[in-house]
Amino acid sequence: MHLQRVVVTLVAIVAASICSTSATPDTGRGKPTPPPKVCNPRARGPNLEKQQQEATADFAHIFLELNQVKAAFDRYVPGQYIQHNPNSQQGREYAIQVLTAIRADPTIVTSHITTFSGEGYGGMHYKVIRPATENLTLAIFDYFRFEGTCIVEHWDVSQRILGNETNPIAFF
Numbered sequence: 001m002h003l004q005r006v007v008v009t010l011v012a013i014v015a016a017s018i019c020s021t022s023a024t025p026d027t028g029r030g031k032p033t034p035p036p037k038v039c040n041p042r043a044r045g046p047n048l049e050k051q052q053q054e055a056t057a058d059f060a061h062i063f064l065e066l067n068q069v070k071a072a073f074d075r076y077v078p079g080q081y082i083q084h085n086p087n088s089q090q091g092r093e094y095a096i097q098v099l100t101a102i103r104a105d106p107t108i109v110t111s112h113i114t115t116f117s118g119e120g121y122g123g124m125h126y127k128v129i130r131p132a133t134e135n136l137t138l139a140i141f142d143y144f145r146f147e148g149t150c151i152v153e154h155w156d157v158s159q160r161i162l163g164n165e166t167n168p169i170a171f172f
Helices: 002-013 048-065 069-076 092-104
Strands: 107-117 121-130 136-147 148-160
Touching: 048 069, 048 107, 048 121, 048 136, 048 148, 069 092
Parallel strands: none
Antiparallel strands: 107 121, 121 136, 136 148
16 A cells, blocks of 8 residues: 555646756756756747647656656746645645656666657656666656646656556557
């Protein structure tokens, strides 16, 4: 039960990114911190969906591939961060704290990353393997609501992958 809460919290907080004017260096397993960039909560116009797709893909890259939680949140998550995960607290600071602790595990492997966005929402679907945590393997989907190009709301779903699923193409 505790492991499930940790996993759900991990997934819940994967949401993310900016609205600060400078990036704080992030240890991110020795990878350089991306340069500062600020989301725009007032972004509008015919290119907004494209900008939101770019924001979703960039957030996923910084958070999941570079493993830099704070940098991802600094880039795309403004002060308001509505969290719908039942095992998580509200707010970006809590999300940063929990996700940074989880992602500090150097054995975590993230793969199969897919992103999409449209009509003011974005999503990330990916696989996480956490060998140090009972060899935990998960399929995770994070769903975000945008205001402009800033992530302001988050939902998530995770499923444990056991390796003996009936469907040979389950999850991915």
